[in-house]
Amino acid sequence: MSKPNSSDPNAVPNWRLFIALVKFTLFTIVLAFSYLLLEDSIDEWINRKPIPIVKTVKRNRITDDIPWDKVVNGIHVRSGLYDDPNVQTIIGACTSCHSSKLIIQNKATREGWEQMIRWMQKTQNLSDLGESEPIILDYLAKYYAPKKEGRRTNIDMDAIEWYVLDLEQ
Numbered sequence: 325m326s327k328p329n330s331s332d333p334n335a336v337p338n339w340r341l342f343i344a345l346v347k348f349t350l351f352t353i354v355l356a357f358s359y360l361l362l363e364d365s366i367d368e369w370i371n372r373k374p375i376p377i378v379k380t381v382k383r384n385r386i387t388d389d390i391p392w393d394k395v396v397n398g399i400h401v402r403s404g405l406y407d408d409p410n411v412q413t414i415i416g417a418c419t420s421c422h423s424s425k426l427i428i429q430n431k432a433t434r435e436g437w438e439q440m441i442r443w444m445q446k447t448q449n450l451s452d453l454g455e456s457e458p459i460i461l462d463y464l465a466k467y468y469a470p471k472k473e474g475r476r477t478n479i480d481m482d483a484i485e486w487y488v489l490d491l492e493q
């Protein structure tokens with residue numbers, strides 16, 4: 325009378341086992357495909373070279389995401405140069421060999437800037453700037469001019485060490 329297997333309350337039905345097997349197989353297939361898709365990135369990640377932190381921050385986070393035409397408070401953000409209708413001319417002519425920081429750090433009259441350009445042309449292979457040159461010089465002389473020297477500061481009379489001039493010598 326008794327059918328021991330089918331009436332056992334703890335027995336796992338065959339269809340459940342089957343579904344578990346199908347799930348496992350699907351999972352394995354998905355995993356295998358994901359690996360195939362990600363193989364290159366995983367390999368790259370495993371074989372990655374240590375990157376100097378400063379460089380990553382500078383290149384990826386701060387400048388590379390900023391659009392080329394973004395301007396904040398009159399500063400062209402990616403180059404740090406003063407914004408101007410001609411700023412792209414300066415960027416094109418002056419930032420291929422060195423950072424725009426070299427420009428920002430300097431101040432000179434139009435003649436001074438011209439001399440720097442001549443110096444780069446003579447010694448650093450800077451090519452002839454053609455009709456851009458006056459545009460570039462105007463820009464540099466306008467935004468990176470020497471600061472006007474103000475009146476000299478007052479003499480601090482208490483700080484001076486007075487001495488008697490010896491006229492006999």
Ligand code: HEC
Binds near residue numbers: 419449450
């Ligand atoms: C062909 C490459 C090249 C181009 C293009 C170039 N420069 Fe230079 N420039 C140099 C080199 C090289 C130096 C020296 C860098 C150093 O000393 O580290 C230099 C130095 C400078 C300096 C620093 C000078 C000093 O006395 O310290 C300034 C300012 C400068 N460049 C401005 C400009 C401007 C403005 C332009 C665009 C007209 C420009 N550069 C385009 C190569 C170039």
